[in-house]
Amino acid sequence: MEAQVAAAIEVSDYKQAARLLKQWQVKDPQNPMLRLYAAQLQEQTNRLEAAEKNYSKLLKQTPSSKIMSQARAGIRRVQASQKKQQATQKAEALSRAKQEGGDEVAILAIASPPEPSRRQAIEGVAKVFSLDAYTARMKVPPSGFRIHRVSPWGEVSYFAQALKQAKVPTLSARVNDIKAIQTFQVCYFEALAPQPVVICKDAVGQLGKISFDWSEVSRRVSGQLPVFEQVVDIGNWGKTVHKEKVQDYVQVFDLHLLGREIVLRVCDRLYQYQKGISLTKGIELNSRIQWNQLLAQLNQSISSPHHNDFTRFGKGALEFVPLLTPIHPNLDIDRRAPSYWDQAFHLYSSLCYLNLGGT
Numbered sequence: 039m040e041a042q043v044a045a046a047i048e049v050s051d052y053k054q055a056a057r058l059l060k061q062w063q064v065k066d067p068q069n070p071m072l073r074l075y076a077a078q079l080q081e082q083t084n085r086l087e088a089a090e091k092n093y094s095k096l097l098k099q100t101p102s103s104k105i106m107s108q109a110r111a112g113i114r115r116v117q118a119s120q121k122k123q124q125a126t127q128k129a130e131a132l133s134r135a136k137q138e139g140g141d142e143v144a145i146l147a148i149a150s151p152p153e154p155s156r157r158q159a160i161e162g163v164a165k166v167f168s169l170d171a172y173t174a175r176m177k178v179p180p181s182g183f184r185i186h187r188v189s190p191w192g193e194v195s196y197f198a199q200a201l202k203q204a205k206v207p208t209l210s211a212r213v214n215d216i217k218a219i220q221t222f223q224v225c226y227f228e229a230l231a232p233q234p235v236v237i238c239k240d241a242v243g244q245l246g247k248i249s250f251d252w253s254e255v256s257r258r259v260s261g262q263l264p265v266f267e268q269v270v271d272i273g274n275w276g277k278t279v280h281k282e283k284v285q286d287y288v289q290v291f292d293l294h295l296l297g298r299e300i301v302l303r304v305c306d307r308l309y310q311y312q313k314g315i316s317l318t319k320g321i322e323l324n325s326r327i328q329w330n331q332l333l334a335q336l337n338q339s340i341s342s343p344h345h346n347d348f349t350r351f352g353k354g355a356l357e358f359v360p361l362l363t364p365i366h367p368n369l370d371i372d373r374r375a376p377s378y379w380d381q382a383f384h385l386y387s388s389l390c391y392l393n394l395g396g397t
Contacts, residue, residue, distance in 0.1 A: 040062075040071055040075070042058050043055055043058045043059060043062065043075045044075065046058060047075065047078055047079055047082060050082070052079060052082065052083055055075075055079050056079065059072065059075060059079065070096060070099065070100040070102065071105070073092050073095065073096055073099075074092075074096060074105055074108060074109065074112075076092055077089045077093050077096070077112055078112065080092065081112060081115065081116055086116050086119055086120050086123075089112065089116050090113060090116045090117070093109040093110075093112040093113045093116065094109075094113065096109040097109050097110065097113075125168075131196065132193065132196050138192060140190065140191055141190040141191070141192070142190065142191045142212050142213070142214060143188060143189075143190065143191070143212070143213045143214075143362065143363070144188070144189065144190065144191040144193075144194040144195075144210060144211060144212045144213060145187075145188055145194070145210060145211055145213065145358070145389070146185070146186050146187050146188075146189070146194045146198055146208060146209075146210045147183045147184060147186060147208060147209040147210070147389055148163065148177055148178060148179065148183060148184055148186045148201070148206065148207070148208055149179070149182070149183035149207035149208060149209055150178070150179045150180060150181045150182055150183065150207070151178065151205075151206065151207055155205060156178065158204075158205050159178050159204075159205060159206045159207070160174050160175050160178050161174070161204075162201060162204025162205055162206040163177050163178055163201070163204070163206055165204060166197060166200045166201055166206070167197075178206075179350065181347050181350065182345070182347030182348075182350055182351055183207075183351060183389070184350070184354045185351075185354055185355050185358050185385070188358050188361045191212055194210050195210065198210045209389045209390075209393040209394070210393070211388065211389055211393065213362055213363065213365070215392060216365065216384070216388040216389075216392070217365065217366075219299075219300075219301055219388055219391060219392075220240070220299060220300045220301065221241065221300070221301045221303055221367070221368045221384070222236075222239065222240055222246070222248065222300060222301070222302050222303065222368070223239050223240075223303050223308060223368050223370065224236045224237075224238045224302050224304040224305075224309065225237045225238055225239060225245070225308075225309070225310050225313070226309060226310045226311070226314035226315075227314045227315050227332070228247070228314050228315070229249075229314075229315060230315055230335060230339065233249055233250070233251060234249065234250060234251075234252065234339070235247060235248070235249040236248050236249075236302060237313075237314065238302065240368075241366060241368050248300075248302070250295060250298070252339045252340055254295050254297055254298065255293050255294065255295060255340045255342050256294050256295065256296040256297070256342055257292075257293075257294040257342050257343050257345065257390060257391070257394065258291065258292065258293060258294075258336075258337075258340055258342060258343070258344040258345070259291075259294065259344075259345045259346070259348075259386065259387040260289070260290065260291045260344070260345075260346045260348070261289075261290050261346070261348030261349065261352070261383045261386065261387075262287040262288070262289060262290075262348070262349060263287060263288040263290060263352075263371070263377075263379045263380060263383055264284040264286075264287055264288075264377075265284065265285055265286045265287065265288060265371075265373065266282045266283065266284060266285065266373075266374070266375070266377065267282070267283060267285040267374065288305060288306065288307050288371055289305065289306040289307075289329060289333075290303065290304070290305050290306075290383055291303075291304045291305075291333065291336065292304070293336075294342075294390070294391050296391070301387065301391060303367075303368060303369065303387075304332075304336075305369060305371070306325065306326070306329040307371055308369070308371070309325075309329065309332070311325055311328045311329075317331040317332050317335075318331055345386075345390050345394075348382075348383060348386050351382070351386050352379060352386065355378075355385055355386070356378050356379070356382055359378040359381045359382060359385070360378070362381075365381045365384055365385070366384075367380045367381055367383060367384035368384075369383075369384075
């Protein structure tokens with residue numbers, strides 16, 4: 039019987055092999071060779087999961103070193119076939135997604151999962167991107183979120199969906215959708231109560247007035263943008279060298295009014311403290327004290343979620359900003375040299391706006 043089954047499998051006569059295995063099952067159901075050939079037939083007919091189970095059972099049930107060796111070889115073949123099939127399926131699905139989603143440039147970011155789910159998220163990233171465990175762990179941020187790639191929207195949407203199925207939190211957005219967000223630079227608050235009123239200007243510098251309710255603020259986003267200066271330092275061998283160092287930080291505070299589809303951007307360097315509401319009891323010339331007073335009043339009035347983990351995001355985002363078409367953050371910060379930090383903050387706030395809403 040064994041020789042007949044082996045011959046049938048060798049010539050790919052799988053129907054005959056199946057009939058012979060049924061007869062063998064009746065006559066000698068405990069024979070380990072029966073399970074071995076059953077696994078080989080399943081492997082040949084692409085029933086890989088069933089084949090792997092039978093090979094694994096043989097490793098536990100048979101004392102024969104020859105059969106165990108064949109079972110191990112079978113498991114290796116099955117796993118190689120599964121890996122090849124998965125790679126083919128992934129490539130086909132990605133190709134379809136690219137065709138359907140188009141070539142519009144988009145951003146994919148990976149967010150920090152809840153601590154109990156972190157291991158599962160790392161395994162999900164490893165599976166989706168075919169990474170080893172160590173590399174996958176580096177891709178999952180400990181807090182906030184981090185840009186993973188900039189690529190066509192079809193590719194981004196495919197990976198975002200695959201990561202979602204693997205229980206990995208993500209954020210994604212088309213760059214054109216980011217550019218379409220109306221962002222107003224706040225000049226000053228004309229009133230805080232009973233209803234806040236701001237004097238602000240749009241991306242082309244046109245002044246306007248916006249009044250809203252505090253309940254309309256769906257999210258707060260804040261960050262510190264480094265300001266660099268050229269400084270003289272003593273290098274090796276006592277030589278004078280010029281270095282770029284962080285001398286200060288610009289404070290930025292965004293209010294998302296999702297219902298109105300606008301963002302109000304407040305900046306400590308651009309706020310006109312001499313106008314609008316009084317921020318201190320007396321005449322206070324220190325802008326930092328006035329800024330802190332303004333923030334305190336804003337945070338006291340707003341109960342919506344607050345994202346303030348920008349610095350970690352920004353450091354990673356700097357390498358991706360040059361890959362994008364120019365993004366204008368509507369921040370007229372006087373810098374000695376251009377900096378990608380302003381655009382990085384705009385990306386951070388925009389990803390929150392487009393993905394997180396009021397959550």
